[in-house]
Amino acid sequence: MSVKVEASHDGIPHNKVMAMGLILALVSLYIAVAGAFAGYDYLAFFGGIAAVGALIWGNSTIKKLCSYGIGTGVPSAGMLAFGSGVIAMLFAAKLAVISPFLVPIAGLVIALIVGLVLGWISNSVLNMKIPVMTRSIAELAAVGSVALMGLTVVATGHVSFSEITAFNIDILGITVSFYDVSYIGAGIIAVSFMLGAIALQHPFNACLGPGEKQDRTNMLAIECGFLSMIVMAVISFAFVSLVAAWISLVIGLIGWFVSYKKYFALSKRDAAAWLDAKPFSDAEE
Amino acid sequence: MSAIAAKPAGNAGAFQPVASVIAIILAVIFIGVAYLLGNTGILSGGAMAPMMTLVGIIVGAALIAFGVHFVPVGGAPAAMGQSPGIATGVAMLATGAGLAGLFGGAWAASLGFGVALAGGAIGGGLMMAITCLMVNISYVYGMGIPAASGKVAKDPITGDSQAEYKSQGTEGHGLPFISYVGGVIGGLFGGLGGTLIYIQLLNFYNASFAAVGIVGEDAPVLAVGLAGIFAIGMFLVIAVLSAYNITGTIEGPHDPKFKRFPRAIVAAICASGICGLVALLVVAVL
Numbered sequence: 311m312s313v314k315v316e317a318s319h320d321g322i323p324h325n326k327v328m329a330m331g332l333i334l335a336l337v338s339l340y341i342a343v344a345g346a347f348a349g350y351d352y353l354a355f356f357g358g359i360a361a362v363g364a365l366i367w368g369n370s371t372i373k374k375l376c377s378y379g380i381g382t383g384v385p386s387a388g389m390l391a392f393g394s395g396v397i398a399m400l401f402a403a404k405l406a407v408i409s410p411f412l413v414p415i416a417g418l419v420i421a422l423i424v425g426l427v428l429g430w431i432s433n434s435v436l437n438m439k440i441p442v443m444t445r446s447i448a449e450l451a452a453v454g455s456v457a458l459m460g461l462t463v464v465a466t467g468h469v470s471f472s473e474i475t476a477f478n479i480d481i482l483g484i485t486v487s488f489y490d491v492s493y494i495g496a497g498i499i500a501v502s503f504m505l506g507a508i509a510l511q512h513p514f515n516a517c518l519g520p521g522e523k524q525d526r527t528n529m530l531a532i533e534c535g536f537l538s539m540i541v542m543a544v545i546s547f548a549f550v551s552l553v554a555a556w557i558s559l560v561i562g563l564i565g566w567f568v569s570y571k572k573y574f575a576l577s578k579r580d581a582a583a584w585l586d587a588k589p590f591s592d593a594e595e
Numbered sequence: 596m597s598a599i600a601a602k603p604a605g606n607a608g609a610f611q612p613v614a615s616v617i618a619i620i621l622a623v624i625f626i627g628v629a630y631l632l633g634n635t636g637i638l639s640g641g642a643m644a645p646m647m648t649l650v651g652i653i654v655g656a657a658l659i660a661f662g663v664h665f666v667p668v669g670g671a672p673a674a675m676g677q678s679p680g681i682a683t684g685v686a687m688l689a690t691g692a693g694l695a696g697l698f699g700g701a702w703a704a705s706l707g708f709g710v711a712l713a714g715g716a717i718g719g720g721l722m723m724a725i726t727c728l729m730v731n732i733s734y735v736y737g738m739g740i741p742a743a744s745g746k747v748a749k750d751p752i753t754g755d756s757q758a759e760y761k762s763q764g765t766e767g768h769g770l771p772f773i774s775y776v777g778g779v780i781g782g783l784f785g786g787l788g789g790t791l792i793y794i795q796l797l798n799f800y801n802a803s804f805a806a807v808g809i810v811g812e813d814a815p816v817l818a819v820g821l822a823g824i825f826a827i828g829m830f831l832v833i834a835v836l837s838a839y840n841i842t843g844t845i846e847g848p849h850d851p852k853f854k855r856f857p858r859a860i861v862a863a864i865c866a867s868g869i870c871g872l873v874a875l876l877v878v879a880v881l
Contacts (some may be wrong), residue, residue: 312840321824322800341867375763380842381838381839381841381842381843382684382685382686382838382839382841382842382843383670383684383686385683385684385686385687386685386686386835386838387835389686389690389831389834389835390831390832390835391826392828392831393827393829393830393832393835394828394832394870395828395832396824396825396828397825397828397870397873398873400821400824400825400874400877401873401874401876401877404876404877404878404879404881405881407881420873423869424602424869424870424873427621427865427869428832428836428866428869429868431618431836431862431865431866432619432836432839433860434614434618434863435611435615435618435858435865436836436839436840436858436859436862437611437612437614437858438839446880471877475809475817475821476809476817488813489809489811489813489814489816489817490813490816490817492817492820493821494817494820494821494824495813495816495817496820497820497823497824499752499824500823500824500827501822503827505826505829514639531824550646583751
């Protein structure tokens, strides 16, 4: 077993952070999906809130996993999370033919299954012998899947496979589908993939060290989530109605600004104290 | 805890017989599920097409996992000239080589299977060759250090003695010839494996789209996007699992850690089995 290096004593235990992040993410996703189901895309911005919720959860998981020396750095965990998350998320999106309300929960469950297999491989076959490995990788895959669903909702207003693979335009009452300018066909999913993966791995990677504090790391996760949301909101001008895109963009900007200010204040709080040292004074004085 | 607490986890090099056998059995089950789904018509193309696609994906993943072990990775110590290799993590470097190869192979996909695979392998190898060259230029002319391996007394290819050039208190530095060659071989394998996964998925999606009602002149573009994102996702999963196997730094094929590659191949076979199966299910007839 590898040596555990504790980064900080958490004020809020991991399970509580996980529950809060998960509930925030799922509730927001369902609000957004319900909006899309009812025919309004004004609620697409809730996808960004879902991504933020998932990132808070994932950030806590990465912190727990990487407090053991895994030897490959924190960023690899973010890449693994989204690599497995994108596969689970796209399969869950396919299940929207049964019901769009199945997608968020199916994405979570499929990602957990894929993540459990990957975690078991890392721990047993690769002999990592880290007690939290299997659970953490399963959680990370779920985080990747949910965060990606959230960013997808911000960009396109939908989570169903038929909507994210086709750009539908009504011409004289006939719906024409264009596949090459869709969310997947145009490769925009790669943008959300990298935005999410970096937002997931960056906060703990940036804050780790002796002075790491849970609230500051979490605030950076929130900030990174809103930063990703801003980019997806800009992309969403191509897919959703103008009003919905503006709502997403403004909420993303406000969320980012507030969390950035808070993160800045917390960084100042945790910074090492500095002394106003004076130059050498003459011995005669 | 990237570089500070980069301790080798687990027992180095120990092969896990029981877990490995279970992993192989799991992979066989995934292939069997693909066969059954094809047989019952949930996946289009008959019983054999989904199964052969999944087998191709697994072979590609095994090639990636093997190739990653050739790539010389030094991490933060390499940036300070205290260990040989390229100053970044395994996952990042393998992904760079693999994606460069993937783009090369994707560009050549319309020219036939063999040309695409060759294009992918050369793309990955070329990316690694350029990276290794630039790394050595910055080591030699920027940091003023000669390339020296800390793991072997003589370079296995050139036969040059290493100890005279190695600074005291370091693990070696720069990128010795063997590491350079290893990097290029790793790039070739990574690009080849990534392209194989991409082409298998692309052909399967192109063949299946009609069955799920995606038709039109631009449907092949969607197949490219879908196969591309799945190939990238799977590449990252395999690269990170291989990085976990290496735990930190590796100099190249002469490094003792290189002998751990069988574990990574078993892991890649099982991981790509489940990821590939889910990727195939995306075009299932529901």
